Amino acid sequence: MRLGTWILDKAAGSDSRMRRLIAYWGATLLLYAFALAFLWIDVEFGEASRLIATIFTVLVLMGEAAFFWVIRKHERLGITTAQLSIYQSWFAIFCVALAYTGQGPLRGATLLGLFVVLIFSAFSLKAREARALSIFVVVFLGGAMLSMPFTVPQFFDLKTELLHSMLAGSALLVVGVINGRLSDLRSSLKAQREELRVAAETNRMLATTDELTSLPNRRYMAELLRCQEQRRTPSVTSFCLALLDLDGFKKINDLYGHDTGDEVLKQFAQLGRRQLRKNDVLARWGGEEFLLYLPGTILQDAHGVLERMRQQVQHAHLLNQAGKISYTFSAGLVELTLDEPVEHGIRRADALLYRAKQRGRNLIEMNAIDDSITV
Numbered sequence: 353m354r355l356g357t358w359i360l361d362k363a364a365g366s367d368s369r370m371r372r373l374i375a376y377w378g379a380t381l382l383l384y385a386f387a388l389a390f391l392w393i394d395v396e397f398g399e400a401s402r403l404i405a406t407i408f409t410v411l412v413l414m415g416e417a418a419f420f421w422v423i424r425k426h427e428r429l430g431i432t433t434a435q436l437s438i439y440q441s442w443f444a445i446f447c448v449a450l451a452y453t454g455q456g457p458l459r460g461a462t463l464l465g466l467f468v469v470l471i472f473s474a475f476s477l478k479a480r481e482a483r484a485l486s487i488f489v490v491v492f493l494g495g496a497m498l499s500m501p502f503t504v505p506q507f508f509d510l511k512t513e514l515l516h517s518m519l520a521g522s523a524l525l526v527v528g529v530i531n532g533r534l535s536d537l538r539s540s541l542k543a544q545r546e547e548l549r550v551a552a553e554t555n556r557m558l559a560t561t562d563e564l565t566s567l568p569n570r571r572y573m574a575e576l577l578r579c580q581e582q583r584r585t586p587s588v589t590s591f592c593l594a595l596l597d598l599d600g601f602k603k604i605n606d607l608y609g610h611d612t613g614d615e616v617l618k619q620f621a622q623l624g625r626r627q628l629r630k631n632d633v634l635a636r637w638g639g640e641e642f643l644l645y646l647p648g649t650i651l652q653d654a655h656g657v658l659e660r661m662r663q664q665v666q667h668a669h670l671l672n673q674a675g676k677i678s679y680t681f682s683a684g685l686v687e688l689t690l691d692e693p694v695e696h697g698i699r700r701a702d703a704l705l706y707r708a709k710q711r712g713r714n715l716i717e718m719n720a721i722d723d724s725i726t727v
């Protein structure tokens with residue numbers, strides 16, 4: 353076991369796909385070794401052709417060496433693993449046919465190799481590819497079997513060859529049925545995998561996205577800030593946080609209804625997002641409150657962004673049956689110190705937001721890092 357792992361380490365490295373391919377290759381090498389031993393024993397008993405045994409041996413050794421090289425380089429050569437399987441199967445069938453023609457009376461045993469190749473192909477090839485391989489077997493091996501009694505009648509008799517052809521034909525039939533079933537199974541597994549992938553993606557989306565506004569939700573933002581906090585180093589440039597809250601939102605709900613309130617929240621989210629860079633994140637923090645994360649931004653620049661957003665929102669309006677509904681927001685903006693916990697930064701932003709509300713709303717309140725504000 354340990355020896356096998358050691359050989360795999362040396363031959364295939366650590367890539368699991370390469371290890372699998374080389375392991376398959378090793379299994380075929382073992383099979384060829386058995387076939388060669390069998391053939392050479394037959395040669396020693398004077399029952400098989402030494403010439404064909406020699407050709408077969410050279411062919412197998414060169415073929416296997418070439419396949420080892422191709423498997424190792426298949427990605428660089430642009431060969432898929434399915435193509436590799438096809439080439440290996442065709443080569444194996446060719447070898448089976450050659451060994452068959454050179455073997456003595458025990459050549460029927462060579463057909464065992466054919467069964468192995470066909471079963472292997474049922475697992476690795478698509479139904480269409482396996483069909484093409486079966487046709488190759490019928491034409492090539494069947495042709496070899498049936499032509500031998502006429503070309504070397506002293507060694508091959510027609511009755512035996514017909515029996516062997518029927519045996520090979522029934523193997524093809526069985527493999528054809530197995531392959532059809534495997535192909536169905538593979539298709540349904542693929543469909544299930546895709547369903548699972550979509551379900552996982554939907555779950556991830558639902559877990560991190562606010563359903564109403566389609567903005568990232570509080571859970572996502574909290575996680576993002578937690579990661580940001582862990583990654584903070586002196587070389588990381590400053591970042592800002594702002595808490596935004598719609599002004600008099602309760603009144604909008606009361607006057608126009610909850611559904612209209614929802615529409616306002618959605619429109620606000622769209623307007624807000626439009627003002628931001630790709631790396632900025634606006635999340636729904638809860639109710640009509642939003643948290644804005646501006647990485648790599650100093651306080652003055654962040655204030656510029658928020659001010660633009662404030663003006664945009666102030667001049668926009670929601671159009672519904674009740675007419676034009678205007679709304680505004682207030683915000684508390686802070687730049688975080690290098691060692692300041694995010695939680696503390698958010699509390700400072702909240703205190704500033706409160707100050708903006710106190711001072712009349714539709715305002716952005718900010719303070720420098722060392723500015724004192726009770727949190």
Ligand SMILES: Nc1nc2c(ncn2[C@@H]2O[C@H](COP(=O)(O)OP(=O)(O)OP(=O)(O)O)[C@@H](O)[C@H]2O)c(=O)[nH]1
Nearest residue numbers: 597598599600601602603605610613614639640709
């Ligand atoms: N339509 C709607 N309303 C919500 C949602 N979440 C919270 N609200 C409402 O938002 C309102 C917030 O009201 P308040 O906290 O009094 O704040 P405000 O009326 O905006 O007043 P100020 O913040 O002081 O300007 C409440 O009436 C909540 O019911 C929501 O998802 N949809």
